[in-house]
Amino acid sequence: MAEIGRRGLLAGIAALGAGACSKMADSDTGRSIFNAAEDWHRAAHRTLAGRQRLAPEYAPEDRSPSFRGNGSLTVDSDFYRAQLGQGFPEWRLMVDGLVERPLALGLADIRALPQRTQITRHDCVEGWSAIGEWTGPQLGTLLDAANVREQANFIVLRCADTLYGREYYESIDMVDAYHPQTIIAHALNGEPLPEKNGAPLRARIERQLGYKHAKFLTGIEAVASLDDIGQGKGGFWEDFAGYQWYAGI
């Protein structure tokens, strides 16, 4: 009796566990529990680090010998290849959406703004890290120049690249948009941004994982809600594979 009970109990627990896991992950309740856990992490991080605390910055000698490119390594278009060869003379970064004064900025305009240079660590969701020196204007500078409206709750980062046939995009809330280290980088280690790292422009969202740092930027759009952007989950990886929108964990 005890023997059967023991084996039965163990088998039952194992079967229940495996079954319950896949059931829970697929259900709406399961999804909302996962989302709640993600929200608690974000709330805990924001409570501990506040709005302004900086990610660590390193000395030049701490940089990794190279900076890995991952995800999209180029933009598959004739326009991009032509621009890449010429130093992106016709590339434009749109700043629009819920703003008073939409902007269309060329690279020269972006380089003419006050710049921030920071040596930071890039952590990929896969687990690896690289360290590099990034230069560019703070996103907050661009948003102030365009005069973002009060109703804006998120900033959507629009990109030229596609992955698996979809346009890459990402989004952040206004806290991260106005974080001092959130910059629109046009240079890596003192050189114009390499192709594999998102030339000519990429976002640096230093308190979150790498997939938030959108590359090949074409637009910055202020929105009230993410529901009508892409499939509504706030980013390419979020829509495509269920990645966490808050990538600070």
Add this chain to the structure above:
Amino acid sequence: MRRHLLSTRLWHWVNAVAIVVLFMSGLNISNAHRYLYWGNYGFDPADAWAKVIRFPAWTTIPQRYDLAEARDWHNLAVWPFAVGLLLIWIAMLVNGHFRRDLATGRRDWTPRAFIASLRAHAGGKPAAGGYNPVQKVLYGLVFGVLLPAMVLTGLAISPGIEPAMPWLVEGLGGRQSARSLHFIAAWGIFGFFVIHVVMALAGWRLIGEMITGGRRREEADHG
């Protein structure tokens, strides 16, 4: 008096579930980049100190490679794990469980005490009232080192935590070192888990006691 307090039993089973979920989802996450490094950065396999095997799907949550869902499970299960660890430590210190049953004295650390504990076990004599020196040292290692190490190294590899606790990442030798230590401590806990489950299955009564509370054998406490 019960052998196991309600707080101990509740924590034990909640933590058991949390650890299994964390470990199995962690193996899935490990499959995303199977190299471990020391220091702050690391992405080139040539710089890795270890290449980890690809963990087969039956060992992972979910039972296929899915980094996003594995992270969902990991980020969920860490709440009962980390909060539970904090609460059980407070409970153990307040209710005397730590001082009475787990704290070791100098006599517990002698080779003679270790050998005597192992002999008693091999002889089939179940531990009398309290824990023997080997058990105390192992539980101490798990409660005092491995479980807290999982929480601290886990916090250290979260980019959203680092601005609040940069000293933690520095103290662990950098972000990739923290990730390596997270991996090593997880396998330390796995080793304990295997021994623990084998021992518990050998004495089926012990599992029942961890559910019902059992009865403390008063006379044996002095033996």
